[in-house]
Every structure is written in C-alpha cells, then in structure tokens.
Amino acid sequence: MPINAALLAPTAPAQSWRIGLIGFGCVGQGLYDILQQHPASSFEVARIVVKNPDKVRPLPAAQFEFEAEALLDDNTLDVLVEVIDDADAAFRLVVAALRRGRRVVTANKAMLARHLLELVDLQRAHGGTLLYEAAVCGSIPVIRTLDAYFGxxxxxxxxxxxxxxxxxxxxxxxxxxxxxxxxxxxxxxxxxxxxxxxxxxxxxxxxxxxxxxxxxxxxxxxxxxxxxxxxxxxxxxxxxxxxxxxxxxxxxxxxxxxxxxxxxxxxxxxxxxxxxxxxxxxxxxxxxxxxxxxxxxxxxxxxRGAGGHPTGSAVLADLAALRQGFAYHxxxxxxxxxxxxxxxxxxxxxxxxxxxxxxxxxxxxxxxxxxxxxxxxxxxxxxxxxxxxxxxxxxxxxxxxxxxxxxxxxxxxxxxxxxxxxxxxxxx
Ligand SMILES: NC(=O)c1ccc[n+]([C@@H]2O[C@H](COP(=O)([O-])OP(=O)(O)OC[C@H]3O[C@@H](n4cnc5c(N)ncnc54)[C@H](OP(=O)(O)O)[C@@H]3O)[C@@H](O)[C@H]2O)c1
The missing domain is CATH 3.30.360.10 (Dihydrodipicolinate Reductase; domain 2)
Structure with missing residues (x-):
C-alpha cells in the first residue's frame, strides 16, 4: 500500500506559548530546566514570580518579580503555572485566574483535594481550564489516563x-x-x-x-x-x-x-x-x-512520583495538552x-x-x-x-x-x- 506523503510532511512548528510561572522551587525550577533543555517544545517562561526577595537564585535577579496577582491580568501570557508551596495562597490565585477564564496548571494536591468541586464549577462557569497531572504520582500519567481513557x-x-x-x-x-x-x-x-x-x-x-x-x-x-x-x-x-x-x-x-x-x-x-x-x-x-x-x-x-524533573515533566505534558485544547471531562x-x-x-x-x-x-x-x-x-x-x-x-x-x-x-x-x-x- 503506498504511503501517503502528505501524512509524513513536516507540520508547522507549534506557535510558542508564553508561561507565567508562579513559584521557582523544586517543581518550578524543574520545569524551567526542562524547557531550557528542550526548546523544541515551544514553551517560553515569560514571567516568574517568587515570594522572598532576598533569596539567592540561579538566574539573574531581574528575571524575578514578587506579585503573583500581577500575572492574572497579563493577557500576553497563554497559561499560568502555579507551583507554590502555600495551599491557601495557591487557592486564592487559582480561583482568581479561573474567574478570569484563564488556563492554569497546578501541582498542589493539598489545595486541589480541599477545593476540587469548587474549582470544577469555576471552570464550567467561566470557561477556564485547570490541569493537574503533577499533583498525583509526579511523572506517572494517571489522572489523564483515568479521565480521558477510562472516562x-x-x-x-x-x-x-x-x-x-x-x-x-x-x-x-x-x-x-x-x-x-x-x-x-x-x-x-x-x-x-x-x-x-x-x-x-x-x-x-x-x-x-x-x-x-x-x-x-x-x-x-x-x-x-x-x-x-x-x-x-x-x-x-x-x-x-x-x-x-x-x-x-x-x-x-x-x-x-x-x-x-x-x-x-x-x-x-x-x-x-x-x-x-x-x-x-x-x-x-x-x-x-x-x-x-x-x-x-x-x-x-x-x-517517579516526585522531584523537579519528573514533576516538571508532568507539568509540561499538561501544557502540551492545553495547547491541543484538552480539558478534563x-x-x-x-x-x-x-x-x-x-x-x-x-x-x-x-x-x-x-x-x-x-x-x-x-x-x-x-x-x-x-x-x-x-x-x-x-x-x-x-x-x-x-x-x-x-x-x-x-x-x-x-x-x-x-x-x-x-x-x-x-x-x-x-x-x-x-x-x-x-x-x-x-x-x-
Ligand atoms: N517537590 C515535588 O517533588 C512535588 C511533587 C508533586 C507536587 N508538588 C507540589 O508542587 C508545589 C510546589 O512544590 P515545590 O516542592 O516546588 O515547593 P518549594 O521547592 O518549596 O518551592 C516553592 C516556591 O513557591 C514560592 N512561593 C511560595 N509562596 C508564594 C507566593 N505567595 N507567591 C509567589 N511565590 C510563592 C517560593 O518562593 P521563594 O523561592 O521566594 O521561597 C518557592 O519558589 C507544592 O504544591 C507541592 O505539593 C511537589
């Protein structure tokens, strides 16, 4: 059977997406590092927010800012990645983002487990999307498997x-x-x-x-x-x-x-x-x-259920899924x-x-x-x-x-x- 050459033709590179990254600890740095090593993924960390202005960082100080709320209304950002270690602050940020109909990726299982139903309702009410593969078993794609494949x-x-x-x-x-x-x-x-x-x-x-x-x-x-x-x-x-x-x-x-x-x-x-x-x-x-x-x-x-790269890998998978229009069903x-x-x-x-x-x-x-x-x-x-x-x-x-x-x-x-x-x- 002849091979359809059109199917093998290279597709146009995906348009780069701008990420607003909130949190630059284990997971945030893991994601950043993966994206540096893998530029073909076409995701760019455009803004980074952290908490402590006095901390020594592995990147120039000018790359960091300290007001997460400032990212919420930046419409040049395609997606917000929330990877902070404070469940209450994370909840406030994710709620505010979903109320604006934004796309959000989070790894915060404690916050999600406490508020999941409310967050699902917010997505339905305002048209935003929240993905969180990294929150369960790090790099193991279990949430999407359950939701999409065994839905x-x-x-x-x-x-x-x-x-x-x-x-x-x-x-x-x-x-x-x-x-x-x-x-x-x-x-x-x-x-x-x-x-x-x-x-x-x-x-x-x-x-x-x-x-x-x-x-x-x-x-x-x-x-x-x-x-x-x-x-x-x-x-x-x-x-x-x-x-x-x-x-x-x-x-x-x-x-x-x-x-x-x-x-x-x-x-x-x-x-x-x-x-x-x-x-x-x-x-x-x-x-x-x-x-x-x-x-x-x-x-x-x-x-691997934890660690910067395995968890960052799950965040990257969510970013790619969002770009394809995926949302949990x-x-x-x-x-x-x-x-x-x-x-x-x-x-x-x-x-x-x-x-x-x-x-x-x-x-x-x-x-x-x-x-x-x-x-x-x-x-x-x-x-x-x-x-x-x-x-x-x-x-x-x-x-x-x-x-x-x-x-x-x-x-x-x-x-x-x-x-x-x-x-x-x-x-x-
Ligand atoms: N570590 C893992 O392997 C793993 C695996 C799965 C899920 N998770 C989840 O991923 C999330 C992040 O974990 P992590 O291990 O990366 O934490 P982490 O290493 O402690 O880093 C937390 C980061 O969040 C920043 N931060 C805290 N409060 C903030 C605020 N209000 N505004 C802006 N930035 C704030 C901190 O800023 P400073 O740098 O200024 O302190 C730090 O950069 C948590 O919800 C965790 O449960 C982690």
Whole structure:
C-alpha cells in the first residue's frame, strides 16, 4: 500500500506559548530546566514570580518579580503555572485566574483535594481550564489516563503507592533492617521527605491524592477527612518481621474500590502486599498504580512520583495538552456513586495500650501475640475513621491484612448481588 506523503510532511512548528510561572522551587525550577533543555517544545517562561526577595537564585535577579496577582491580568501570557508551596495562597490565585477564564496548571494536591468541586464549577462557569497531572504520582500519567481513557469504562478497583517518601522509608526498613528514625533521616537527607515529615509519614499526602483519583476514577467528590488515612509513624521492626514471616511487605497503599452494590470506598493505609501484586516490586521512592477496569482488565503504571524533573515533566505534558485544547471531562461525575464506610476491614494492630484494642471493638480476632503486642482481626472501618487521631497519638501501628467486607444490610445486598451474578454465569 503506498504511503501517503502528505501524512509524513513536516507540520508547522507549534506557535510558542508564553508561561507565567508562579513559584521557582523544586517543581518550578524543574520545569524551567526542562524547557531550557528542550526548546523544541515551544514553551517560553515569560514571567516568574517568587515570594522572598532576598533569596539567592540561579538566574539573574531581574528575571524575578514578587506579585503573583500581577500575572492574572497579563493577557500576553497563554497559561499560568502555579507551583507554590502555600495551599491557601495557591487557592486564592487559582480561583482568581479561573474567574478570569484563564488556563492554569497546578501541582498542589493539598489545595486541589480541599477545593476540587469548587474549582470544577469555576471552570464550567467561566470557561477556564485547570490541569493537574503533577499533583498525583509526579511523572506517572494517571489522572489523564483515568479521565480521558477510562472516562467511560467502569473501574472495579484502583490501588496505588502514591507517596515516595514513606515508600523509601519502608524499603530501607524492609531491606536494610534500618530503624524508622534513621530511615526517615536518610529520606530527608536525599530530599525525598519534607522537613516536617508528618504529611508524608502520616499518609495525609496520599490521602489528598486519593481524593483526586476518586473524582476521576469514579466521579466521586470526597472531603479529605472522609478518607481513612493511617500512616507509618508508629512502625517497628516487629511489624516488618510480621510481614516478612508471611513472605509479604508492608506498603502504604491507597485503595479505591467499587463494591458489588455499586458504592465506592476509599482509604489509605499500610497494607500487606504479596509477590503476586505488581506493587510488591515498587520500592525506594517510586510510585505505582494498578487499575482494574471492567473490560480492559488490569493495568500497571510505575514511575517517579516526585522531584523537579519528573514533576516538571508532568507539568509540561499538561501544557502540551492545553495547547491541543484538552480539558478534563469528569465524565463519571454525571452519575456519581455513593461513598461507603459501613464495612469491616481486617487489620493487624500493634499497641502497648490495651484500651485501644477495646476501643476498636474487634468483631472477630484470628490471631493474638501478647509478647509482640499485636492482634489480627476485623474492625469497623468507621471506628478507624473516628479514632485515627487517637491511634496516632498513642503510637499504635495498623496494617490492613485482608479484604473489606460489607456488614448489615450491605452484606445482604452483596450476597444477593453475588447470587445474581452466579445465576447469570458471571463472576465478579
Ligand atoms: N517537590 C515535588 O517533588 C512535588 C511533587 C508533586 C507536587 N508538588 C507540589 O508542587 C508545589 C510546589 O512544590 P515545590 O516542592 O516546588 O515547593 P518549594 O521547592 O518549596 O518551592 C516553592 C516556591 O513557591 C514560592 N512561593 C511560595 N509562596 C508564594 C507566593 N505567595 N507567591 C509567589 N511565590 C510563592 C517560593 O518562593 P521563594 O523561592 O521566594 O521561597 C518557592 O519558589 C507544592 O504544591 C507541592 O505539593 C511537589
């Protein structure tokens, strides 16, 4: 078959877009550096805004300004890139930009998770566009995959390691026998963990990301507090040994799952992960996401979840998408599912405070080891959500060890749905 020469003819170079860059830290400099190394991308950083006038910068001082608001009405800028580390200021700027109908790229997951619905409404009301691939798993293109590719297909489940810092600490503890404190100090030295590590180690950061994923995977808008987040601040060698004795690893896993009755649950907890899972091999500071779609089946994405270049790369991908006229569809928000918390979850709890065991009110206990201070069994997810701060304050360590199971009316509905599937000759 002859090749159509017109298809192979070089296309005209894209017209260069002028970027207003707000923030010149890790991500801002990462993007700037990528654009310097890759001029063919045809994006030019036209104005840069930072906060501190006294800071020494890698570029001439004349290239920096200090009033982000000044960029909002500069119509010579094609797009604003907001990559600052202050969620409240970022929200004010992004709202003001969207009210003017502007195109905006942001990486600020904490801000997005808190205000996503409002930001979606603003885009619809004023015709602006907001993209944020960099906010979840850095360089891994998971938001656009969910929104554009799986916008129509139902998803059963999404599981992911969404925080590189805690994953690095767990890898050091699992492979090197390092204690939590030194492993965390090393993560901070290498720039993987924040100076205040609680956002990463307390699973607040992956909780924000889970909120964003729930919106695109299921059309479900959640408040961050609705998502259970349990971290690894209380972990010890005993817990690592418990996992190793089963041939498994402890990973902090975000789990979004559609239940048989169609409702969706979302949580982020340490979890036992066995070699059969693609997440088992996601070590060090890497991130990974496993998607299970009804018809496509299982897919696995793995990559760098943070750092200047990987995150800058995701921002660049958003810029290119904007230039092609792309906007998120949020297709599944047209018929959103209900959020489910009336479930039980199998956990391993280690604590030296017996009252915490009473408080969680285990409905079933399968294992107890008094000498190591742990118990394994089922507890209500709602109890964990209610008591998570108390558990954290008392240094308790919890690992999810098994599946979620519905209780009460939901259990009956699940049984009925299973029977219907069996009658139809299908399996879940
Ligand atoms: N680092 C990562 O790997 C990564 C990955 C994914 C997402 N993110 C997200 O990306 C965003 C930026 O992170 P980062 O690591 O690049 O932060 P960073 O290194 O701390 O840099 C923050 C930058 O924002 C500037 N800034 C702060 N408040 C400002 C304001 N009101 N107006 C103008 N500039 C302001 C700072 O100015 P000065 O230079 O004057 O201090 C600095 O240049 C955050 O939302 C973060 O959660 C980061």
């Amino acid at each position: 129509t297909e139902p998803l059963r489940q999404l599981t992911g390691i969404l925080n590189g810092s805690s994953n690095y600490v767990l890898t050091r503890m699992g492979e090197g026998g390092t204690d939590y404190g030194p492993a965390l100090a090393r993560a901070q030295q290498l720039g993987f963990a924040e100076t205040d590590p609680s956002l990463d180690m307390g699973a607040f950061d992956p909780r924000s990301k889970a909120v964003l994923l729930a919106a695109h995977a299921y059309g479900l808008f959640l408040e961050p507090e609705q998502v259970l987040n349990l971290g690894i601040e209380g972990i010890s060698a005993t817990d690592i040994a418990f996992a190793a004795s089963r041939g498994e690893k402890i990973k902090v896993v975000a789990g979004l799952q559609r239940l048989l009755d169609g409702r969706v649950t979302a949580l982020v907890t340490p979890q036992l992960v066995g070699p059969e899972s693609p997440l088992f091999g996601v070590d060090e500071e890497f991130n990974g996401v496993v998607l299970e779609a009804d018809f496509a089946g299982e897919q696995f994405l793995r990559g 949020y297709a599944k928000t047209a018929a959103p599912p209900t959020h489910a918390t009336d479930l039980e979850i199998e956990i391993y709890l280690r604590t030296d405070e017996p009252r915490l065991i009473d408080l969680l009110d285990f409905s079933e206990v399968s294992e107890e080891a008094d000498e190591d201070g742990y118990v394994v069994g089922y507890v209500a997810l709602a109890h964990l959500i209610t008591h998570r701060d108390l558990l954290r304050e008392h240094g308790a360590f919890i690992v999810r060890t098994g599946q979620l199971r519905p209780v009460g009316e939901a259990a009956e509905a699940t049984e009925a749905a299973e029977a219907a599937l069996e009658t139809a000759g299908r399996s879940w």
